Amino acid sequence: MAASSSLASICCCFLTGLLLLCMHVPSSSSVSFSYNFSDIPSDPCRDASIVCHDDASFVPPAIELTKNTQTSPTSYSKGRVWHAQPVPLWDAATGEVASFTAAFSFNITPTNFPIPACKNWLSTTGDGMAFFLAPYSSRGGGVVLANASSGGDLDLFNTSSHFNATGDGRAVAVEFDTFINVWDGDGDGGDQDGGGGEQHVGIDVNSIKSAAKTDVTPSEMNLTAPVAKVAVVRYNNATRLLAVDLRIGDAVYRVNATVDFKKSLPGTVAVGFSAATGDCVEAHQILSWSFNSTLALPAPPAPAPAPAPQPLLVSSSSPAPAIKWEPSTKELLLLIKVLVPVASVLLVCAAAVGLLWLMRRKRTGNDVDSSECDDEQRRGEADDLERGVATGPRRYLYRELAAATGDFAEENLLGRGGFGSVYQGRLLPIVPTSSDGGSHGQQEQRVAIKKFSPESSQSRKEFEAEVRIISRLRHRNLVQLLGWCDSRRGLLLVYELVREGSLDKHIHSTERILTWPERYKIIQGLGSALHYLHRDWDQRVVHGDVKPSNIMLDSSYNTKLGDFGLARIGDHGAGPQTTDLVKGTMGYIDPEFVNTHRRSTESDIYSFGIVLLEIVSGRPPVTRLDPSFTLLGWVESLCRQGAILDAADARLRGDAGADGERQMERALVVGLWCAQRHPAERPSIAEALQALQSEDGKLSSALSLQIVGYRTAAVSMGDSGGVSAGSSSFSSGGVRSSANTGTTDSSGSFANLPG
Numbered sequence: 154m155a156a157s158s159s160l161a162s163i164c165c166c167f168l169t170g171l172l173l174l175c176m177h178v179p180s181s182s183s184v185s186f187s188y189n190f191s192d193i194p195s196d197p198c199r200d201a202s203i204v205c206h207d208d209a210s211f212v213p214p215a216i217e218l219t220k221n222t223q224t225s226p227t228s229y230s231k232g233r234v235w236h237a238q239p240v241p242l243w244d245a246a247t248g249e250v251a252s253f254t255a256a257f258s259f260n261i262t263p264t265n266f267p268i269p270a271c272k273n274w275l276s277t278t279g280d281g282m283a284f285f286l287a288p289y290s291s292r293g294g295g296v297v298l299a300n301a302s303s304g305g306d307l308d309l310f311n312t313s314s315h316f317n318a319t320g321d322g323r324a325v326a327v328e329f330d331t332f333i334n335v336w337d338g339d340g341d342g343g344d345q346d347g348g349g350g351e352q353h354v355g356i357d358v359n360s361i362k363s364a365a366k367t368d369v370t371p372s373e374m375n376l377t378a379p380v381a382k383v384a385v386v387r388y389n390n391a392t393r394l395l396a397v398d399l400r401i402g403d404a405v406y407r408v409n410a411t412v413d414f415k416k417s418l419p420g421t422v423a424v425g426f427s428a429a430t431g432d433c434v435e436a437h438q439i440l441s442w443s444f445n446s447t448l449a450l451p452a453p454p455a456p457a458p459a460p461a462p463q464p465l466l467v468s469s470s471s472p473a474p475a476i477k478w479e480p481s482t483k484e485l486l487l488l489i490k491v492l493v494p495v496a497s498v499l500l501v502c503a504a505a506v507g508l509l510w511l512m513r514r515k516r517t518g519n520d521v522d523s524s525e526c527d528d529e530q531r532r533g534e535a536d537d538l539e540r541g542v543a544t545g546p547r548r549y550l551y552r553e554l555a556a557a558t559g560d561f562a563e564e565n566l567l568g569r570g571g572f573g574s575v576y577q578g579r580l581l582p583i584v585p586t587s588s589d590g591g592s593h594g595q596q597e598q599r600v601a602i603k604k605f606s607p608e609s610s611q612s613r614k615e616f617e618a619e620v621r622i623i624s625r626l627r628h629r630n631l632v633q634l635l636g637w638c639d640s641r642r643g644l645l646l647v648y649e650l651v652r653e654g655s656l657d658k659h660i661h662s663t664e665r666i667l668t669w670p671e672r673y674k675i676i677q678g679l680g681s682a683l684h685y686l687h688r689d690w691d692q693r694v695v696h697g698d699v700k701p702s703n704i705m706l707d708s709s710y711n712t713k714l715g716d717f718g719l720a721r722i723g724d725h726g727a728g729p730q731t732t733d734l735v736k737g738t739m740g741y742i743d744p745e746f747v748n749t750h751r752r753s754t755e756s757d758i759y760s761f762g763i764v765l766l767e768i769v770s771g772r773p774p775v776t777r778l779d780p781s782f783t784l785l786g787w788v789e790s791l792c793r794q795g796a797i798l799d800a801a802d803a804r805l806r807g808d809a810g811a812d813g814e815r816q817m818e819r820a821l822v823v824g825l826w827c828a829q830r831h832p833a834e835r836p837s838i839a840e841a842l843q844a845l846q847s848e849d850g851k852l853s854s855a856l857s858l859q860i861v862g863y864r865t866a867a868v869s870m871g872d873s874g875g876v877s878a879g880s881s882s883f884s885s886g887g888v889r890s891s892a893n894t895g896t897t898d899s900s901g902s903f904a905n906l907p908g
Contacts, residue, residue, distance in 0.1 A: 235425025279332030615718030678712025740774030762827025
């Protein structure tokens with residue numbers, strides 16, 4: 154009856170949600186998508202995920218915005234692509250404007266063909282491309298921009314109104330302009346804004362004349378350089394600042410402008426790209442594109458308090474008047490509209506519960522063997538566990554999992570640990586497709602099955618903690634729990650099989666070396682998983698055992714954090730939880746937790762820092778060969794010598810490039826910051842991620858270390874970013890620390906520090 158009870162609970166929850174639906178208004182509206190056009194299974198222009206207009210088309214491995222042939226030049230080509238779904242930009246009821254971030258990589262490649270008409274101009278290429286936000290039209294699900302525009306208008310604006318676009322012809326855009334136009338002030342026009350030059354990055358607000366722009370012509374790393382360009386466009390709704398960072402090789406260009414989107418565009422927009430050529434020709438390719446926006450929506454209004462009943466004055470000589478309620482036609486219709494769907498859902502739920510009960514009764518009568526049913530107390534515990542598990546993971550029979558693994562054969566063993574062993578196996582889907590109830594023709598699912606050791610006194614507690622916690626979590630960087638088995642023969646968990654196995658095998662492998670981009674991607678994925686656990690989920694989750702052997706990698710080397718046996722749940726804002734038994738892994742466990750028995754998010758941050766150091770250096774935190782060696786102490790020593798980058802894996806240094814080495818240095822410094830001895834001096838996961846992802850100047854390795862204990866006092870983050878060890882703050886105002894081991898200059902950066 155556990156399954157039927159579970160379904161009944163689900164039905165009740167569904168009905169409650171149905172009744173509250175009319176009163177509920179979501180607190181926020183988010184749009185998020187990501188395209189990697191070099192690794193996409195089908196033509197996105199055909200599968201309705203994006204719209205390709207005019208000459209734009211998908212030519213693997215990129216979206217071509219304009220015609221790009223290998224045999225002849227294609228002058229006067231234009232094209233446009235946009236995300237097929239509308240994006241909420243601002244809310245009319247509250248006036249709230251969305252914040253968003255767009256990141257994309259692209260190429261602008263000049264033609265090699267001689268074009269006589271192009272010789273009449275100062276430029277040799279043209280005209281450029283743009284990232285835009287424009288009014289979304291329900292007519293055809295797209296953008297209503299100008300149909301008649303010259304190459305210089307980049308397929309954004311109509312030539313007749315390109316200085317003052319109105320109505321559906323409006324657009325706010327970031328242009329990547331490669332051609333000299335009069336209105337740019339780059340040639341004949343005499344620019345009054347600054348930022349002259351043949352090529353520039355500009356911000357356009359309903360006008361092809363940029364509100365702000367930055368010249369990129371002088372450098373060899375310009376818009377037509379033979380390298381991929383990466384742009385990040387951010388809008389902050391609090392400051393109304395639209396900021397653009399463009400990276401071309403080692404060169405970084407920035408431009409920003411204040412934009413009031415409520416005045417510039419309607420509340421719903423399309424986002425996409427456009428490009429055009431004129432007499433001069435070039436190719437415009439979008440290689441990848443991601444977008445994320447968040448718009449806060451109004452909270453539902455609180456119901457007005459019921460008016461106080463008015464006293465009814467009745468004379469003693471007259472009877473009280475009769476009060477009769479007669480429902481109006483509107484009220485009757487409303488009751489019918491509400492009650493009929495509710496009654497229908499109730500009937501469906503009742504039928505489903507009854508059917509499931511009959512199926513379960515039949516199965517328990519025919520299928521259950523004595524090894525799984527002769528212990529009523531265990532069955533009761535299992536039923537209680539099943540009621541506490543979120544929808545999704547299912548309960549398996551022991552013999553199903555034994556059959557999936559060849560009775561837990563040695564050749565299917567993936568690894569062993571203190572908890573037990575992990576086996577690979579194959580399971581059929583649970584929904585039958587044939588008339589006889591079988592699963593003919595269904596594809597087997599490859600799974601990883603974790604079998605807890607019966608000798609461990611903590612196995613039951615860790616098993617239940619893992620089932621109850623991870624079954625409720627949903628994040629792309631967490632391993633997915635598919636099911637569990639609570640049997641006298643053993644406690645088992647069923648996970649998705651993550652193809653590349655655990656991170657520790659890759660870091661220390663001599664067969665294939667993880668590249669630095671792969672390692673940096675893993676770091677970001679791990680940080681994203683911890684951010685979800687610590688801040689984004691309904692409650693705060695402390696993982697308790699962050700280490701490379703618990704970090705899985707899929708076929709694309711995306712992070713999948715697993716093993717929640719030591720995890721604990723608490724409310725946001727609550728203090729650390731105290732435990733009688735200290736469990737963890739040497740080298741990764743927080744020393745403060747060992748001393749105080751208080752597990753907190755700061756404990757996870759410490760482990761995160763050690764993992765960062767291990768990923769960058771390729772060295773384990775401790776080693777049996779040299780008991781005196783600790784990775785943390787070694788990196789701190791190099792940092793005090795001003796040579797922190799010497800800690801990076803020597804196998805990476807030659808191929809990482811200047812950008813990669815800056816990222817390595819940042820990761821090592823943040824690792825030290827996270828692994829400080831005192832929890833109060835460690836950053837939150839949000840601060841650590843902000844420091845890792847900061848593009849505001851080169852990260853300095855200047856650290857102030859206490860003579861006793863080698864405690865990091867502060868980390869300077871460059872001219873416009875900083876972290877504080879003493880107060881655990883990361884801000885744009887430089888470094889501030891409560892530690893008295895260094896002095897600060899007027900800019901907020903630490904001065905007179907070693908390294």
